[in-house]
Amino acid sequence: MLFDLARPVLFALDxxxxxxxxxxxxxxxxxTAPPQAGPLxxxxxxxxxxxxxGMAAGFDKDAEVPDQLLGLGFGFxxxxxxxxxxxxxNPKPRLFRLVEDRAVINRMGxxxxxxxxxxxxxxxxxxxxxIVGINVGANKDSADRAADYATMTRTMAPLASYLAVNISSPxxxxxxxxxxxxxxxxxxxxxxxxxxxxxxxxxxxxxxxxEPADVDAIARIAIDRGLGALIVSNTTISRPALASAHxxxxxxxxxAPLRDLAQQRLRDFRKATGGELPLVGVGGIATAAxxxxxxxxxxxxxxxxxxxxxxxxxxxxxxxxxxxxxxxRDGFASIAEAVGSE
Numbered sequence: 001m002l003f004d005l006a007r008p009v010l011f012a013l014d015x016x017x018x019x020x021x022x023x024x025x026x027x028x029x030x031x032t033a034p035p036q037a038g039p040l041x042x043x044x045x046x047x048x049x050x051x052x053x054g055m056a057a058g059f060d061k062d063a064e065v066p067d068q069l070l071g072l073g074f075g076f077x078x079x080x081x082x083x084x085x086x087x088x089x090n091p092k093p094r095l096f097r098l099v100e101d102r103a104v105i106n107r108m109g110x111x112x113x114x115x116x117x118x119x120x121x122x123x124x125x126x127x128x129x130x131i132v133g134i135n136v137g138a139n140k141d142s143a144d145r146a147a148d149y150a151t152m153t154r155t156m157a158p159l160a161s162y163l164a165v166n167i168s169s170p171x172x173x174x175x176x177x178x179x180x181x182x183x184x185x186x187x188x189x190x191x192x193x194x195x196x197x198x199x200x201x202x203x204x205x206x207x208x209x210x211e212p213a214d215v216d217a218i219a220r221i222a223i224d225r226g227l228g229a230l231i232v233s234n235t236t237i238s239r240p241a242l243a244s245a246h247x248x249x250x251x252x253x254x255x256a257p258l259r260d261l262a263q264q265r266l267r268d269f270r271k272a273t274g275g276e277l278p279l280v281g282v283g284g285i286a287t288a289a290x291x292x293x294x295x296x297x298x299x300x301x302x303x304x305x306x307x308x309x310x311x312x313x314x315x316x317x318x319x320x321x322x323x324x325x326x327x328x329r330d331g332f333a334s335i336a337e338a339v340g341s342e
Contacts, residue, residue, distance in 0.1 A: 011099070014095075015097050016095045019059075019095070023060065023065055026068040031067050031068060031071060033129070034067070034071060034129055035070070035075060038324075040320060040327070042335045043336075044278045044300045045162060045203070045229055045278060047201070049076055049131060051073075051074075051323075052291075052295065052299075052300065052302055052335050053301075053303075053304070053319050053320055054074055054075055054076040054078060054280075054302065055078060056078060057080045057133075057135035058081070058106075059308070060077065061079070061081065061082070062082070062112055062113045066130070067125060067128060067130065070132075072314075073317035073320055074316045075301075076130070077130075078135050078303065079122075079133070080118075080134055080135030080166070081110050082136055083115070084115050084142075084155075085114050085139050087109075087111060087140060088111055094109070097244075098243075098246050098247065099310075100243035100244045101242050101244050101247075101255065102286065104254050105249045105254075106171070106254070107170075107171045107251030107252070108251075109172060110171070115152060115156070123159065134156045134160040135164040135205070136149060136165060136166065137152070137166045138172070145187075149165060150193070154194045157199040162200050162201045162203050162229075163201070164203045164204075164231060165191060165205065167179055167187065167204070168207035168233070168234035179214060179218060188204075188227075192226075200228075201227075201229070202227055203229045203280065204218075204227055204230055205230075205233075206218060206230060206234065207233055208232070208235075208238075208258065208265045209238060215272050218272075223276055228278065229278040229301070231279075231303070232266045232280065232282065232283075232299075233262050234282075234283075235254045235258065235283075236252060236254075236258055239253065240261075242257060255286075255306035255309075256284050256286060259283060259285070262281070262283025263281075263297055267297050267298065270297065270298030275340055278300040279300060280302065281298075281299030281301070281302045281303070282303040284306075285307060286315075287319065287322065288319045288321070288322020288323050291322075292322075292326045293342075295335060296338060296339075296340070296342040297340070300335070304316075304319075
């Protein structure tokens, strides 16, 4: 109800300003406990998730409000992307609401306050309950991006429930080239060496705009290198038919128009991995039915972000309740049992 009242005010503001106000409001809100394990609990990569619904990276870029997000009912949250050095990102405006399409286009460019500032915040919350993944990236002007990922791994591994290696943002020139087979092997080897033998699981976030050969190569490398999971997928540079006046803006498209592409790419990775590797389904998930379809297609976990723009802070609990109903309706005793059952 409060979101319904606030939405016209927020939507009258520039999207990036509205986002900053939202983060600030969360930062000063009372902190509530993260959800407890319930009917939707699932173990992935050695981690016990109380439910499979997470907040995707991009909302809490600087690790300012992870505990407040968990308090909204998310089973986990992913902060970042965080880079070794602070960077301003791309010129503004760089964030656009496509209201008619229930979508968002962004070309933020890994804007964040850098590793040092985020590390201080994460150290202050050390020991608190809840699964908090840390999404790491490379600085735009870095001469050695693999070294940036290794640096971020060494820095953040002690405080991360899992590390998410983001090589799929379309808004940092050349970044997606790290998904190429040779570059990816070198990058992951550097990350695992920096992490050490006892570090947290490593997840890899991939783009939806991949060719079949890319999917097969990434799947093979992910299994060979012992990744904890693949996050499928990031935003898309493709443009389906859109109604909004902002449809022509450059950047990554997320929200409802990404749903079918992200769902298909998840199926592709499920087939390519043979179910050997957990998958995290992201892109266009706005309802319990969307989340359930992604789980049935092979996702052990799901994440959302753009849907929160339109659905508000009550959305995670709404999706969790809906998933419980759908799981019972279809006769499954657990989320793990339903994964890949379509």
